[in-house]
Amino acid sequence: MFIVATIALFIAMILVLIRLFAGPTLYDRVMALNMFGTQTVLFIGLLGFLTGRPDFLDIALLYALINFVGTIAILKFFRYRAIGDVRRDITEADG
Amino acid sequence: MSGMELVVETLSWVFILSGSFFSIVGAVGILRFPDFWSRLHAASISDSAGVILLLLGMAMQAGWTLITVKLFIILAFLFITGPTSTHAVANAALVSGLKPRSAVKSGTKGKSEDKTDDKADTA
Numbered sequence: 242m243f244i245v246a247t248i249a250l251f252i253a254m255i256l257v258l259i260r261l262f263a264g265p266t267l268y269d270r271v272m273a274l275n276m277f278g279t280q281t282v283l284f285i286g287l288l289g290f291l292t293g294r295p296d297f298l299d300i301a302l303l304y305a306l307i308n309f310v311g312t313i314a315i316l317k318f319f320r321y322r323a324i325g326d327v328r329r330d331i332t333e334a335d336g
Numbered sequence: 337m338s339g340m341e342l343v344v345e346t347l348s349w350v351f352i353l354s355g356s357f358f359s360i361v362g363a364v365g366i367l368r369f370p371d372f373w374s375r376l377h378a379a380s381i382s383d384s385a386g387v388i389l390l391l392l393g394m395a396m397q398a399g400w401t402l403i404t405v406k407l408f409i410i411l412a413f414l415f416i417t418g419p420t421s422t423h424a425v426a427n428a429a430l431v432s433g434l435k436p437r438s439a440v441k442s443g444t445k446g447k448s449e450d451k452t453d454d455k456a457d458t459a
Contacts, residue, residue, distance in 0.1 A: 242349055242353070243352070245353065245356065246352045246353065246355070246356040246390065246393075249357070249359060249360050250356055250359055250390075252360060253356075253359040253360045253362070253363035253382070254363070256360075256363035256364060256366070257363050257366055257367075259367055260366050260367050260375075266372060266429070266434060268372055268425055268428060268432075268434065269372055269375065271425050272366075272372070272375065272376065272379055272422075272425050273366060273379075275379075275421050275422070276362070276363075276366065276379050276383065279382070279383055279387060279414065279418065280359065280363075282414070283359070283387065283390050283391070286390075286391070286394055286407070286410070287390070287394070290394060290397060290398075295394075295398060295403045298403060298406040298407065298410065301410060302406065302409060302410050302413070305410055305413050305414055305417065306413070308417075309417035309420070312421045312424065312425070313421065313424060316424050316425065319428075320428060320431070
């Protein structure tokens with residue numbers, strides 16, 4: 242059962258990866274990257290069950306945390322061109 | 337006791353298989369749909385149904401152990417962050433002036449003074 246789910250998730254990850262490379266706009270790529278990260282979390286969990294050692298779930302949880310922060314960081318960088326403090330003039334000009 | 341175990345086993349089969357089905361459906365949708373706003377719908381299929389069903393199926397396989405607790409922590413976290421990051425992506429696309437395909441083609445034809453249409457290509 243786990244091998245079927247793992248193969249299905251692997252195919253889904255490849256399809257999302259195609260959209261990640263082919264995406265016409267930046268937002269398609271960010272959305273595909275976010276979805277790919279979520280599928281990676283599930284994939285790590287399934288792989289742990291498949292090998293009979295479901296201790297990889299800590300890594301999956303860590304990956305979920307990093308994925309969320311990374312998505313927000315990418316969006317913030319491409320809007321303000323800075324990840325740290327945003328300069329006030331840019332913020333006010335953007336509205 | 338054995339009948340209960342059979343029910344849990346069958347239910348976890350159903351959950352895991354339908355979860356992987358929804359994951360593939362969402363991935364095909366994200367690949368085949370015509371524009372960004374419709375692709376968001378396909379992404380939400382795989383982000384909600386796929387995640388819930390797969391993690392519940394895995395939790396049923398694990399039984400009442402620490403693994404189930406970790407699976408439910410992952411589920412709760414993905415429940416919060418998934419819609420949040422989808423909203424962030426959609427909001428950023430809207431602010432940058434990306435328009436839905438039908439609105440660009442027919443909806444705003446009459447009133448084309450709308451400057452934001454031009455920004456959709458450069459985004």
